[in-house]
Amino acid sequence: MLRCKSHGSVSTVKLTPSGHESEGEGNPSPEHETCGGSSTCVDAFLADTLEICDDDSVSPECSKQSAELPQNVHGSCTSTNENIIESNKNRSDHLQSVSPLASAFVDRFIADPSEHSDSPDLQSQQAVVLPQRLCSVCISTEEMNSEIHVSPMKNSFASEATEWLNSSSNAEKDLKRDEASFLVNLSLKDDKPKMADEGKESHKIALDEPLVPITTDNCMDTDLLMAPQVNQNKTDDVSLKLDDKGKNVSDEKPNNTSDFCCNSQGILQICAAGEQGVLHSSPQSLPELLQDVQVVSHDPDVSGEFILSADNQTPYDEDTAQLQRGMRKRLQFEAIENHKTDGECKKLIKNFICDITSEEPLEISLHMNTSDPSHVKPIEASGMKQGSQLISQGHLCKSVDRVDVSGQKKGDSSVTDPRPSGIGLHLNTVGSVGHNNCSMMVQALGKDSCMEEESFLGNSEQISQGSNSELVSPGLTGKISFTLTANSEKPMPDNTCDDTGDKHLQNDMMELTISSISHQTPLSTKPIECSMQPRLTDQYVTPCSLKRPLSVDDSKLNLSSQSSPRKKRKKASDNEGQKRCSCKRSKCLKLYCDCFAAGTFCSEVCGCQQCVNRPENEDTIHEARQQIESRNPLAFAPKVVLYVSNPPKDSEESTGTTPSSARHKRGCNCKKSLCLKKYCECYQAGVGCSFGCRCEGCKNTFGRKDGCADIIEIEHMKSKEQKLVRDPSAENSKEKLVTREVNLHLSPLTPSIQSSNGVDVPKSLLPITYYASPETSASAIQCYEGSPGSPMNMISKSTFEMAREDNMLLVPDDQEIDFDIKVDTFSPGWDGFPDICNFSPLPNPPPSNDGASVSFKTKEPKILQTRLFQGSSLVGTPLRWRSSPVTPLPQFGKSKILLEPDSDNGPNKSVGDDAPEVLEDPCSPIKAVTASSPKQKRVSPPKRLFQETRSSSSSGLRSGRKFILQSVPSFPPLTPYSKNSRGSGT
DNA sequence: GAGTTTGAAACT
DNA sequence: CAGTTTCAAACTC
Incomplete structure (x- = not known):
């Protein structure tokens, strides 16, 4: 055992070979304690290293080991480690003379x-250094019977504990x-020293996983993996031990083993346990040390060199720090890369x-990353440097797997x-959104944004806890605080592990992340306090908006957002x-x-009062x-179906979403409001x-039941058809043409409709529903995860101001849609397509031709609203097609509007309930027929599945439906769609 | 902000 | 399925 006193603190390394427990326990021998001078300390340490025997009293093997050990170390040293070591050496005055090679140094x-x-510092340092090197080297001294795992x-x-125990048991055997068994406990994961087994004499290098003989490679891995994850428990243990330091802390672990913990960077922590003689840093220092150790690899400031030094007073070596930084960077970098799906994102990050x-x-x-707050907390307690730990954790998504x-x-x-x-999901989402998004976000946001992205990886808790303003770079501070706020708002449950338990939590997480991102935007400095929903909206909106041309509304939003993020949010919520x-x-x-209805x-x-609609x-x-x-x-299906002139395919022109017309599935039943007030759902x-409406005295500015404007629509449809006929081959062009026409007529959503007098075309x-860009999903706040609508809200809201309350389903025109298909769509089964969320907002303000336009001025009914549907994956998968209509419905939150393809003239065969x-x-x-019966509206959507309707419809008309369905999946992802919509709008 | 109106949703 | 009641949003003042 070697004990070094420096700076008034005593660090003791208990290297005594196993079997010498007698020494360790109880009373540290005075020899060890004082080690005489610093020199003695070092000597002793060296001698013992790994079982340093200061005295001859130690078994002869000790001497042997001591001699051999260094070499072993040397041999095992990886270049990286060597570099570090060298740097360390260079930095330490005492070590100046030391040759780069550890062996030489040791020798x-x-x-x-x-x-x-000469100097006490040296002693401490040396003592420390040596072990570190050893660790870094991953010294294995088989000769010594030391087991290195x-x-x-x-x-x-x-698992780690188990291994540790195993190792300890092995050590005992050796003893x-x-x-002289020498177990070095390298806990890569833990960076923390395992103080525990003070009683034990074996030094164990514990690695979490299957024991593998230490090799150079392993060492390298270690370095890479170093990301220390803070284990609260361990930390606690450490602290305890530290506190106890002279005492036997080993209660938890009976074994008397002194562990060497190597940081990834080769910093060695010596957890000496031994009762007395172990290398302890001063109690005070220990906690820090531990932190340092954990951090070491990451944080240069907290260099590991001196970890063992009693007071931590050892001067910080900047050079070393830089080296470490380099390491850290690499580590972080790697970790980040691992996490990032998008290559560019990775780069940016x-x-x-x-x-x-x-x-x-x-x-x-x-x-x-960190999932667990617990991990973080210990660190926080410790104070600064934690950041580094956190960072390391950042690896996490992956690293956790490996390292944790x-x-x-x-x-x-x-x-x-x-x-x-x-x-991860979120990230994926981002990625899915497109590289553009990612880059966009990053660029736009700048570093901060990057940070935030990372935050996605981590849990909110971590963020909140982990990110301390102190740690954060100044630039980041704002964000961080922000993040914290968010966390505070929704504290994570203690059990982070609970998967099931916290679906909604996840949602929250998602939201947080999203929000964070959105906030990151330079413009939005808005504090997190904002409701979660807005955040989501912002986030999604941002990417989408970028991709597609800005609609008027969007532009407004953007501007507003730029000017003041808060406004933007507010707006969104509003x-x-x-x-x-x-x-x-x-x-x-x-x-x-409404909330419930929206899912x-x-x-x-x-x-609300007595609200049960909570996570x-x-x-x-x-x-x-x-x-x-x-x-x-x-019931939860979108209430409004929007007929879209252009399918998403026409990304280019179609801004597509301009709905030529939209109708309420059920229709209204207004009697007094004349369909001129919001009482009217239409x-x-x-x-x-x-x-379908049973309204009386309908004066709906958006289109009367009478269908004056229908004629226009019909004509339009015809023209479309003709075009289609002309260019059957080129669907795209055809669609484009159609779209254009449609746009011309309809460009302004409502207005167009209005002008047309809202006659229903x-x-x-189409059963096909494609998701509008996530942007639209503004509405979603908290989605029911488990329920069909789990993530539902993620995507939905359309940016339109016009669209307000109801969700619409967009039914893209199928290029080749048959009327038959359309018919089917109407079938009750049709509603089943809840998935669809949004349509793009109307590009232009409605022409004020009709009185309808006037209505807008006075009151803007929310025309198009997109909603988020539950498809949790929505984000990730821009478009999700759900084949079965029925099922989806429940999932949908409230999308009320469905977009339908314009084109159809086709008869509606089925009079679906709602649809x-x-x-x-x-x-x-056909419609006329169906329409004739007012009750249709009332008809509840038949539960029968689309299939039935399909079969019937398809049989009757064509198999179009199937065709469509199949084709549907092919629809371009949200992004393109969104673009199209925009483009068309203009 | 309170009260009224309205129509959908829920219930019988 | 029709009628009634309940409910909450929309609206008015």
């Missing part, structure tokens, strides 16, 4: 300990042999990180942990990004509740939904009334 030490004895990385603390790191050692990457040691059950964490996954309710008796579990949780902004009541909510759906399968949705509802209503085209004969 010298051994040879002439006195040289170094390297586990590539593991996740769970348990029995009277062999990388650069960003590099920049940051170069300037400041810390911590930008704070947000990166930490611990406690959570350790599994990252993988299992829902949040991270959520994060715009209906989120539904608000003020339910008093329904407990927000009935369709009366979203009520939020703080809601004024914590997910089960109840789900039941309620089921009940409602049992009554009406389409009006509220900004759509004209149709035959026969619409074929038929919407789709009904007065013009079309």
Whole structure:
């Protein structure tokens, strides 16, 4: 055992070979304690290294080992480690003479300990250094019977512990042999020293995973993996031990083993346990040391060299620090890369990180990953440098898998942990959105944005906890604070591990991440306090908006956002990004509740009373939904179907979403409002009334039930058809043409419709629904995850101001859509397509030709509103096609509007319950028929599946439906779609 | 902000 | 399925 005192603190290394427990326990021998002078300390340490025997009293083997050890170390040293070592050497005055090679260094030490004895600092340093080197080297001294286990990385603390125990047990065996067994515990994951087994004499290098003989390679891995994950438990342990330092802390671990913990960078932590003689840093220093150790690899500031030094007072070596920084950068970089799906994003992030790191050692990457707050906390407690840890964690998404040691059950964490996954999702989403988005975000946001992205990886908790303003670089500070706020708003449950438990939490996470991103935008400095919803909206909106041409509305939004992010958010929320309710008796579990109907949780902004529509009541909510759906399968389906002239395919021109017309599925039943007030759902949705409506005295500015304008539509349709006929081959061109026409006529959503007098064009509802750009999804706040609509809201909101309340389903024109198909669409099954969310906003303000336009001025009914549907994946997969109409419905939150392809003249065969209503085209004969019966509207959507309708319809007309469905998936992702829509608008 | 109106949703 | 009640948003003052 070697004990070094420096700076008044005593660091003791207990190197005693196993079997010498007697020495360690109880009373440290005075020899060890004092080690005489610094020189002695060093000498002793060296001698013992790994079982340094100061005295001859130690078994002869010790001497042997001591001699051999250095060499072994040397041999094992990886270049990286060597570099580090060298740097360290150079930096330390004492070590100046040391040759780059560890062996030489050791040899010298051994040879002439006195040289170094000069300064106490040296002693401590040397003592430290040596071990570190050893560790870095991954010294294996088989000769010494020392067992070195390297586990590539593991996740769970348990495994680690197990291994550790195993190793310790092995050590014991060795001890029995009277062999000087030397177990070095390299805990890559833990960076923390395992103080535990003070009683044990064996030094173990513990690696979390399967024990692998340490090799140079392993060492390297270690370095890479180093990302220390803070394991709270371990930390605690350490602290305890530290506190106890002279005492036997080993309660937890019976074994008397002193562990060497090597940081990735080869910094060695010596957890000496031994009762007395172990190398301890001063109690005070220890905690820091631990932190340092953990951080070491990452944070230059906290160099590991001196970790062992009693007071930590050892001067910080800048050079070393830089080296470490380099390491860190690399590590971070790698970690980041791992996480990023998008190559460019990676690059950006990388650069960003590099920049940051170069300037400041810390911590930008704070947000990166951690699933577990617990991990973070310890670090926080420790104080600064934590950032580095966090960063390391950042690796996490992946690194966790490999490295995570930490611990406690959570350790599994990252993988299992829902949040991270959520994060991953988010990232994916981003990526999916397109490289552009990613880059865009990053660029636009700048470093901050990068940070935020990383935050996606991490849990909110981490963020909140982990990111300390202190750690954060100044530039980042703002964000960080922001992040924190968010976290505070929605504290994560203690059990991060709970996957199931926290779906909504995940959502929150998602939201957070999103929000963070959105906030990052330079423009938006807005504090997180904003409701979650807006955040989501912002986030999604941003990417989308970028991609597609800005619609007027969008541009407005952007401008506003730029000017003041808050405004933007507010706007979003105001715009209906989120539904608000003020339910008093329904407990927000009935369709009366807009939030519930939309498939979203009520939020703080809601004024509801006795609200049950909260994440914590997910089960109840789900039941309620089921009940409602049992009554009406389409209850949660979009209420409004929007007929889209151009299919998403026409990305270029079509701005496509301009809906030629939209109709409320069920139609309204207004008697007094004359369909001129928001009481009227049709009006509220900004759509004209149709035959399906049973309204009396309809004066809906968006289109009367009479269908005056129908003629126009019909003509338009005809022209379209003709074009199609002409260019059957070129669908695209055809579509474009059609689209153009449509746009001309309809460009302004409502207005166009209005001008046309809202006559319903026969619409074929295509089962196809494609998701509008995520942008639209403003509304979603908290989505029901579990329920069909789990992530639903993620995407939906359309940017339109016009669109307000109701969600519309966009039914893109199928290029080759047959009327038949359309007909089918209307079938009740049709509603089943809840998936679809949005349509693009109308490009232009409505022409004010008609009185309708006037209506806009006075009151703008929300024409198009997109909604988020549950498809959690929506984000990730821009377009999701759901084949079965029925199923989807429940999932949909509230999308009320469906976009339908314009073109159809086709008769509507089926009078779907809800769907038929919407789709009904007065013009079309069939519709007329159906329309004739007012009750159609009332007809609840038949539960029968699309298939049935399909079969019937297809049989009757064509197999078009099937065709469509199949084709649907092919629809371009949101992005293109969005573009199209925009383009067309202009 | 309180009260009224309105029509959808829920219930019978 | 029709009628009634309940409910909450929209609207008015």
